[in-house]
Amino acid sequence: MTQTLPTFAPDTAPLEVLPRDLSAYRQGNTGIDYVHRFASGKPGPHVLVNALTHGNEICGMVAATHLLDSGVRPKIGTLTVSFANVEAYEAFDIDRPYENRQLVHNLNRIWSPELLDGTGDSPELRRARELRPVLDAADYVLDIHSTRAPVQPFRVYPEFERNAGLAQAVGGPAVHLVMPVGAAPGTGVTAYGRHGEPGIDGGAVVVECGQHFAQSAADLATDVSLRFLAHLGLVDPVPRVPVPVAARRFRLLEVHMVTSDDFAFVRPVLGFETFDQGELIAVQAGREIRSPCDGCTIFMPTRAPVIGREGVYLTVPV
Numbered sequence: 642m643t644q645t646l647p648t649f650a651p652d653t654a655p656l657e658v659l660p661r662d663l664s665a666y667r668q669g670n671t672g673i674d675y676v677h678r679f680a681s682g683k684p685g686p687h688v689l690v691n692a693l694t695h696g697n698e699i700c701g702m703v704a705a706t707h708l709l710d711s712g713v714r715p716k717i718g719t720l721t722v723s724f725a726n727v728e729a730y731e732a733f734d735i736d737r738p739y740e741n742r743q744l745v746h747n748l749n750r751i752w753s754p755e756l757l758d759g760t761g762d763s764p765e766l767r768r769a770r771e772l773r774p775v776l777d778a779a780d781y782v783l784d785i786h787s788t789r790a791p792v793q794p795f796r797v798y799p800e801f802e803r804n805a806g807l808a809q810a811v812g813g814p815a816v817h818l819v820m821p822v823g824a825a826p827g828t829g830v831t832a833y834g835r836h837g838e839p840g841i842d843g844g845a846v847v848v849e850c851g852q853h854f855a856q857s858a859a860d861l862a863t864d865v866s867l868r869f870l871a872h873l874g875l876v877d878p879v880p881r882v883p884v885p886v887a888a889r890r891f892r893l894l895e896v897h898m899v900t901s902d903d904f905a906f907v908r909p910v911l912g913f914e915t916f917d918q919g920e921l922i923a924v925q926a927g928r929e930i931r932s933p934c935d936g937c938t939i940f941m942p943t944r945a946p947v948i949g950r951e952g953v954y955l956t957v958p959v
């Protein structure tokens with residue numbers, strides 16, 4: 642029997658920022674728990690800042706509580722601040738700090754009419770159904786996430802020009818992961834409803850702020866949230882980054898799901914590693930996952946083989 646290679650990088654990131662009690666934010670003003678809405682009474686866009694889609698994004702919690710605690714109110718339009726998967730967030734266990742990304746379903750994969758209107762049941766399906774009117778009402782969505790690996794922050798959005806322009810104009814992470822329609826597994830928050838369709842106004846983007854527990858991720862999430870609101874005119878302008886940086890875009894080519902317990906990368910990876918065409922990236926159940934192009938750049942490699950979850954995202958620079 643061959644020895645299994647240690648192909649998963651250990652989680653050594655310091656736990657700088659930890660979850661805190663959110664019970665004070667439960668009672669919102671929308672009739673939906675953990676959803677807070679502020680209308681200016683003036684015309685303007687309806688903007689949603691959404692935290693905790695998976696439940697393990699501490700940075701989003703910090704940004705959303707900052708908006709609420711600082712009493713931010715929109716000058717125009719409407720601002721909604723939501724905490725999505727609070728049930729998963731509350732399942733955080735300091736001894737297993739990477740285990741509360743979801744309870745049953747991935748809340749960022751279930752936004753299709755089939756699942757929302759279907760008969761399936763889970764904490765995430767129930768919460769998505771509750772949050773559906775919140776997403777329906779939003780012209781613009783900022784969905785705040787973080788990564789288990791301490792990689793550079795990046796944007797993720799469905800491949801529409803409106804989203805690319807929005808991400809570029811807001812500033813923040815200059816690396817953009819572009820998802821062609823239908824390429825991502827399931828339907829995410831930013832591809833739900835009209836945000837997944839061409840020819841609409843508005844926009845919906847994810848910001849991946851860095852490592853789940855990093856203070857820098859919390860700081861970035863707060864900064865990007867304020868920039869997002871400022872760009873759309875809801876709050877006063879935030880000082881710009883001195884030199885606008887042209888975005889580096891990566892287009893999603895393939896997502897490989899984990900289908901076997903022996904899923905393993907050929908070497909420890911964190912994300913942003915590159916592979917030449919045909920180069921071996923990972924193996925599972927005797928099946929090879931090889932690079933489909935030169936310069937193939939991997940995103941969000943799994944930290945452990947969990948069957949049914951994403952193993953690795955393969956992208957090409959564009």
Ligand SMILES: [Zn+2]
Pocket residue numbers: 694695696698785786787
């Ligand atoms: Zn997330």
